[in-house]
Amino acid sequence: xxxxxxxxxxxxxxxxxxxxxxxxxxxxxxxxxxxxxxxxxxxxxxxxxxxxxxxxxxxxxxxxxxxxxxxxxxxxxxxxxxxxxxxxxxxxxxxxxxxxxxxxxxxxxxxxxxxxxxxxxxxxxxxxxxxxxxxxxxxxxxxxxxxxxxxxxxxxxxxxxxxxxxxxxxxxxxxxxxxxxxxxxxxxxxxxxxxxxxxxxxxxxxxxxxxxxxxxxxxxxxxxxxxxxxxxxxxxxxxxxxxxxxxxxxxxxxxxxxxxxxxxxxxxxxxxxxxxxxxxxxxxxxxxxxxxxxxxxxxxxxxxxxxxxxxxxxxxxxxxxxxxxxxxxxxxxxxxxxxxxxxxxxxxxxxxxxxxxxxxxxxxxxxxxxxxxxxxxxxxxxxxxxxxxxxxxxxxxxxxxxxxxxxxxxxxxxxxxxxxxxxxxxxxxxxxxxxxxxxxxxxxxxxxxxxxxxxxxxxxxxxxxxxxxxxxxxxxxxxxxxxxxxxxxxxxxxxxxxxxxxxxxxxxxxxxxxxxxxxxxxxxxxxxxxxxxxxxxxxxxxxxxxxxxxxxxxxxxxxxxxxxxxxxxxxxxxxxxxxxxxxxxxxxxxxxxxxxxxxxxxxxxxxxxxx
Numbered sequence: 001x002x003x004x005x006x007x008x009x010x011x012x013x014x015x016x017x018x019x020x021x022x023x024x025x026x027x028x029x030x031x032x033x034x035x036x037x038x039x040x041x042x043x044x045x046x047x048x049x050x051x052x053x054x055x056x057x058x059x060x061x062x063x064x065x066x067x068x069x070x071x072x073x074x075x076x077x078x079x080x081x082x083x084x085x086x087x088x089x090x091x092x093x094x095x096x097x098x099x100x101x102x103x104x105x106x107x108x109x110x111x112x113x114x115x116x117x118x119x120x121x122x123x124x125x126x127x128x129x130x131x132x133x134x135x136x137x138x139x140x141x142x143x144x145x146x147x148x149x150x151x152x153x154x155x156x157x158x159x160x161x162x163x164x165x166x167x168x169x170x171x172x173x174x175x176x177x178x179x180x181x182x183x184x185x186x187x188x189x190x191x192x193x194x195x196x197x198x199x200x201x202x203x204x205x206x207x208x209x210x211x212x213x214x215x216x217x218x219x220x221x222x223x224x225x226x227x228x229x230x231x232x233x234x235x236x237x238x239x240x241x242x243x244x245x246x247x248x249x250x251x252x253x254x255x256x257x258x259x260x261x262x263x264x265x266x267x268x269x270x271x272x273x274x275x276x277x278x279x280x281x282x283x284x285x286x287x288x289x290x291x292x293x294x295x296x297x298x299x300x301x302x303x304x305x306x307x308x309x310x311x312x313x314x315x316x317x318x319x320x321x322x323x324x325x326x327x328x329x330x331x332x333x334x335x336x337x338x339x340x341x342x343x344x345x346x347x348x349x350x351x352x353x354x355x356x357x358x359x360x361x362x363x364x365x366x367x368x369x370x371x372x373x374x375x376x377x378x379x380x381x382x383x384x385x386x387x388x389x390x391x392x393x394x395x396x397x398x399x400x401x402x403x404x405x406x407x408x409x410x411x412x413x414x415x416x417x418x419x420x421x422x423x424x425x426x427x428x429x430x431x432x433x434x435x436x437x438x439x440x441x442x443x444x445x446x447x448x449x450x451x452x453x454x455x456x457x458x459x460x461x462x463x464x465x466x467x468x469x470x471x472x473x474x475x476x477x478x479x480x481x482x483x484x485x486x487x488x489x490x491x492x493x494x495x496x497x498x499x500x501x502x503x504x505x506x507x508x509x510x511x512x513x514x515x516x517x518x519x520x521x522x523x524x525x526x527x528x529x530x531x532x533x534x535x536x537x538x539x540x541x542x543x544x545x546x547x548x549x550x551x552x553x554x555x556x557x558x559x560x561x562x563x564x565x566x567x568x569x570x571x572x573x574x575x576x577x578x579x580x581x582x583x584x585x586x587x588x589x590x591x592x593x594x595x596x597x598x599x600x601x602x603x604x605x606x607x608x609x610x611x
Contacts, residue, residue, distance in 0.1 A: 074138065075137065075138040075139060075140065075486075077490075077491055080485075080486060080489070080491060081489060083433065083486060084487040084488075084489060087458055088109075088458060090437065090456070091106070091440070091455075091456050091457070094437060094440075094441075094456040095455040095456055098454060098455045100503070100505065100508040101508040101509055102505055103444065103452075103454035103505060104442075104444075104455065104502055104503050104504040104505045104507070104508070105455060105502070105503050105508070106455060106456075106458065106500055106501070106502050107474075108499075108500065108501040109458045109499075109500045110167075110498065110499055111489070111493075111495035111497070111498055112129065112158070112160065112171065112478060113168075113173070113495050113496065114129040114130065114156060114157070114158045114496065114497050115129075115134075115143075115464065115479065115480075115481040115484060115496055115497045116129045116131065116464075116466055116479045116497050116499070117130070117131035117132070117464045117466075117479060117551060118130045118131065118194070118196070118466070118550075118551040119466045119468055119478060119479070119548070119549070119550055119551070120198065120200075120206050120468075120547070120548070120549035121471075121547040121549070122159075122206070122227075122229035122547070123229055123588035123607075125161075125162065125163065125470075125471050125605075126159045126160065126162075126229065127159065127160045127162070127470075127476060128157065128158075128159055128174070128206065128227060128229075129157065129158050129159075129160060129478065129497075130155060130156065130157035130158070130193065131144075131155070131194050131481070132145055132153075132154065132155055132156065132192065132194040132212075133145065133154045133155070133156055134481070134485070134496060135148060135152050137485055137491050138485075139433050139482045139483070139486035140431045140432070141431070143482065143485060144194065144481065145192070145212075145214065146195075146212060146214070146217070146218045147215055147216075147217060147218070148214055148215075149183050149184070149185060149215050150183065150185040150187045150214070151185075151187045151189045152189075153183070153192045153212060153214035154189040154192055155176050155190050155192045155193045155194050155211065156173075156175065156176070156190060157173070157174045157175065157227075158172065158173055158174060159171065159172045159174055160499070162470060162472070166499075168495070172232070174227070174232055174233070174234065175234075176193060176234050177190070177234050177236050178190060178191070179191045179223070179236075181213050181214065181221065182213060182265070183213055183214050183215065191211060191223055191234075191236075192211050192212045192213075192214065192221065193208055193210070193211035193221070193223055193225065194211060194212060195210070195211065195212055195245055195246050195551075196208050196209055196210040196211045196221075196223070196247065196551075197210055197246075197247035197248050197249040197259060197261075197262070197311075197551075197554075198249055198549050198551070199249040199250055199251045199257055199549060199556050199557055200251055200547065200549060200587050200588070201255065201285070201587070202251075202255040202285060202287050202586035202587045202609075202610045203286045203287050203288055203289060203291050203587075204230070204289070204587065205227060205292070205293070206226060206229070207224075207225070207226050207249065207257050207293075208223075208224075208225045208226070208227065209223070209224050209225075209240060209247060209257075209259050209278070210222075210223060210240070210244030210245060210246075210262055211223045211244075212245055215267070216266070216268060217267055217268030217269070218245050218263060218267065218268050219243060219245060219263065219264070219265050219266065219267040219268070220242065220244045220247075220262050220263045220264045220265050220272070221243050221244070221245070221265070222239035222240045222241070222242065222265065223236075223239065223240075224236070224237040224238060224239060224240055224278065224298060225237065226286075226292070226293050228292055230289045231292075235292055235294050236295075237278070237293055237294065237295060237296045237297070237298075238295055238296060240259070240276055240298050241274060241300060242265070242272045242274045243262075243263075243264050243265030243272070244259070244261070244262030244263070245262050245263035245264075245268075245310070246262050246310035246311050246552070247259055247260060247262030247310070247311070248260060248261050248262075248310075248311055248312050248313070248314045248554055248556060249314070250314035250315065250316055250322055250556040251316065251556075251585050251587070252320075252322060252337050252585060253320050253337075253581035253582045253585050253586075254285065254337065254581070255287070255581075255585065255586050255587075255610045256278065256279065256285055256337075257277065257278045258275065258276075258277055258301065258322055258335065258337070259276045259278060259298065260276075260301075260305040260307070260312070260314070260324065261305060261307045261311065262310055271306070271307060271308060271309075273304040273306035273307075274300065275300070275301035275303060275305050275335075276298040276299060276300055276301060277298060277299050277301055278293075278296070278298045279293060279297070279298075280296070280297045280299030281299055282299075283296055283297070287586070287610045301335075301340055302339075302340025302341065303335065303340055303341050305333065305335070305342060307326045307328075307331055308326070308328055308331065309327040309328055309352075310327075311327075311355070311551075311552050311553075311554045312324050312325060312326045312327065312554075313325040313358040313371070313373070313556070314554075314556045315358075315371055315556060316556075316582075317360065317367065317368055317369055317370075317371075317582075318363070318367030318369050318580075318582050318583050319369070320337065320338075320582040321334050321335060321336055321337070322334075322335040322337060323335075323345070323386070324342075325348070325358060325371065325373060325386070327352060327353050327354065327376065328352055329347050329349075329350060329351055329352065330347050332344070332345035332346065332348055332386070345386070345389065346389065346390060346391055347391075348373070348384060348391055349391050350380060351377070351380075353373065353375070353376030353377055354376045354377065354402050354422070354423070355375070355376055355402050355423070355463070355552055355553045356373070356374055356375025356377070356402055357374050357375050357404050357405055357406035357416070357553045357555065358406075358554075358555075359371065359406050359407075359414060359558060360408075360558060360559060361385070362408060362412045362560040362561070363561075364561075364562050365561065365563070365564055365579075366578075366579070366583050367559065367561065367580075367582060367584055368559065368560075369387065369388075370385055370386060370387035370388075371386045371387075372384070372385050372394065372406075372414075373385075373386070374397065374404065374406050375397075375400070375401050375402055375403075375416075375553065376402055376553075377400055377402065378399075378400040378401060378402055378420075378421045378422060379400050380400045381396035381397045381398065381399050382396045383397065394449060395449050397443050397451045398438075398441075398443060398451065398453050399438060401416075401419030401420065401439060402421070402422055402462070402553075403418060403419055403420045403423070403461075403462035403463050403480075403553060404416050404417070404418050404419040404465075404553060405417050405465060405467040405550065405553060405555070407467055407468065407469055407475065407548065407555075407558070408469075408559075409469060409473075409475075409504055409506070410469070410473055410543055410545055410560075410590075410594065410600040410603070411504075411506050411594060411598040411600060412447060412543070412560055413444060413445060415442060415444055415445075415502075416442060416443040416445075417457060417461075417467045417475070417477050418439075418465035418466075418467065418477065418480075419439045419461075419462060419465075420435070420439055420460065420462025421436070421439070421462075423462070423463050424462070424482060426460045426462055426483075427439065431482070433460075433483060433486035433487075435460030435462075435483075436460075437456060439460055439462070440457050440458075440459070441453050441455065441456050441457075442456075442502070444505075457500055458498075459480070459487055459500070460480070460483050461477065461479055461480040461483055462480055462482075463480060463482070464479045464480050464551075464552065465477075465480045465553075466479040466550050466551065467479075467548075467550070468547070468548035468550060469548060469590075471590055471604075471605075472602045472603070473504065473506065473507055473592070473603070474501050474502065474504075474507070475501065475502040475503075476499060477500045477501070477502060478497060478498065478500075479497075481496070481497070484496060484497045506597070506598050506600060509597045509598070509599050510597065510599060511599070512595075512600065512601055512602070513533060513535045513538055513539050513593045513594065513595050513599065513601040514533050514534045514535045514593075514601055515531060515533055515592070515593050515601040515602065515603070515604050516533055516571070517531060517604075518531050518591055518604045518605075519531075519606065521607075522607050522608070523577045523606055523608055523609060524577065524608075524609055525577055525578060525579060525580050525581055525583070525584070525608060525609075525611070526577060526578075526579045526580070527576070527577050528575070528577075529574075529575055529576075529577065530572050530574055530575070531572075531573050531575060531591070531604075532571050532572055532573070533571060533573055533593055533601070534571060535593075535595075535601075536568050536570065536571050536573050538595045538596070539568070539573060539594070540565075540594060540596050541562060541565070541593070542563040542573070542575050542591065542592070542593050542594070543560060543561060543562055543563060543591075543592050543594065543600075544560070544578070544584065544589040544590065544591055544606070545559070545560055545589065545590040545592060545603070546558055546560075546584075546587075546589055546590075547589070547590060559584065559589075561578050561583065561584055563575045563576060563578075563591075564576040573593070577608060578608070581610075581611060584608055585608075586609055586610040587607065588606070588607050589605070589607075589608065590603035590604075590605065591603055591604055591605070
């Protein structure tokens with residue numbers, strides 16, 4: 001990372017820009033130039049304007065990287081097949097010594113029709129995956145249409161139903177609405193909503209904001225959609241006031257979504273400070289399955305958020321405030337949703353962080369009051385906690401990595417999967433599918449904050465990688481279009497992606513508790529309720545886990561809460577819901593019962609109501 005230029009513009013979206021092959025080089029170009037697209041042309045000379053911006057040595061390095069990409073030519077199916085077999089063999093060898101009861105294990109690996117740049121676990125138990133239509137099948141070139149104008153700049157989406165297994169019949173195409181983009185072509189295409197931001201509404205629908213107009217190195221779209229998990233359709237709402245390319249979205253305790261950051265419609269290098277809310281105040285927050293937002297506007301928030309770099313981490317914590325943790329150390333902010341103000345938080349001790357994960361730490365019966373920031377710097381393995389308005393340096397992971405995904409598991413432990421050295425660099429240079437084995441290893445963090453390395457996943461997955469916890473307690477891992485097309489067993493079958501499943505250690509510690517019945521209606525905050533279990537006597541804990549919606553290592557929806565157990569009578573277990581909407585924002589949650597070994601039951605969905 002080129003520190004001298006980090007403060008002015010994003011460093012993360014260039015993996016979709018064909019000729020910009022090094023995030024550090026690109027950052028230097030775009031941060032120092034008033035015309036960031038000037039060095040995008042594949043034949044651009046290493047001297048001239050590029051040398052003025054970068055310096056001659058830097059410009060020559062940029063030119064060498066560009067030439068290597070341009071000269072890569074085709075990519076044979078035999079190369080993909082051989083690579084995938086090599087990864088399978090190395091995974092088997094690397095994982096032979098790991099005890100599943102301590103480290104878990106990887107099981108299924110299967111094709112997917114989508115790259116999974118964006119993923120969301122819906123309250124139906126199905127997983128929504130969406131991204132873009134590919135424009136390239138050579139992994140040493142860019143796969144996505146970021147800089148394309150017209151029909152090829154298009155989005156796509158699929159549902160995966162785990163109940164139907166891992167074959168092609170388990171997937172269903174759910175094409176986004178057809179739109180006309182303001183790119184001068186008047187060419188209709190499925191909405192190019194890739195690299196948008198998203199979070200859940202209280203009725204279980206997914207709000208999706210932004211996307212790519214095309215050209216200018218990535219330019220922000222004003223698009224606003226919801227995906228209805230009950231009808232499995234997309235619905236369009238009124239455009240935002242500004243375009244957003246790489247924004248973040250979080251749902252507050254009032255059920256409204258806060259949208260901020262992202263590059264504007266003017267293109268790369270123009271981050272917007274405008275903050276907006278959906279639905280606009282004065283419009284009802286959708287709370288029921290039939291409350292479909294359609295043609296609903298956003299409204300401007302009372303304070304701006306001038307993040308220099310995109311996809312900040314956003315969290316709604318138990319004080320009812322939204323914490324905006326920027327990638328720059330000096331851009332850590334607190335947003336008051338009632339007063340509509342922004343105030344400063346202390347500077348983070350770590351320097352600039354690229355794409356890395358962040359997690360609101362479990363805090364027992366109450367909502368989270370601290371956040372752990374991980375990854376984003378391949379040279380810094382430390383983790384950093386914000387708690388009580390102060391930062392502290394916590395126990396490091398085994399090594400630094402970027403593009404990682406960290407999940408809260410039902411038993412309260414943390415799991416890190418995925419990662420790379422940098423954007424499109426897995427340890428052997430940009431746009432080289434070969435990867436260091438270490439980036440394929442998971443890491444687990446126990447309740448005392450201690451990390452340990454675990455087994456390796458099949459594919460290296462860095463930029464655009466994702467992961468989420470399924471209702472049965474397994475973890476779904478997907479994403480990274482470069483690695484997926486580099487290891488595609490049949491590049492012609494249009495099954496562009498892949499999914500692998502990981503079983504955490506708790507699934508290898510004996511029988512599981514049963515959760516047979518939960519309330520069908522809404523639960524009020526603080527209310528007592530009952531569930532039934534044929535193994536009630538063995539249950540020692542009950543927890544709520546918020547479903548994940550994630551992209552670019554940004555997961556604003558995660559939340560883990562213990563539930564008060566008020567009593568056990570035969571097969572009936574008495575529980576109490578979280579006290580306030582600040583502890584647990586309204587919406588759908590996974591409810592797990594756990595035994596003394598930390599083994600969770602398969603989950604059932606419960607819904608916390610909107611006051």
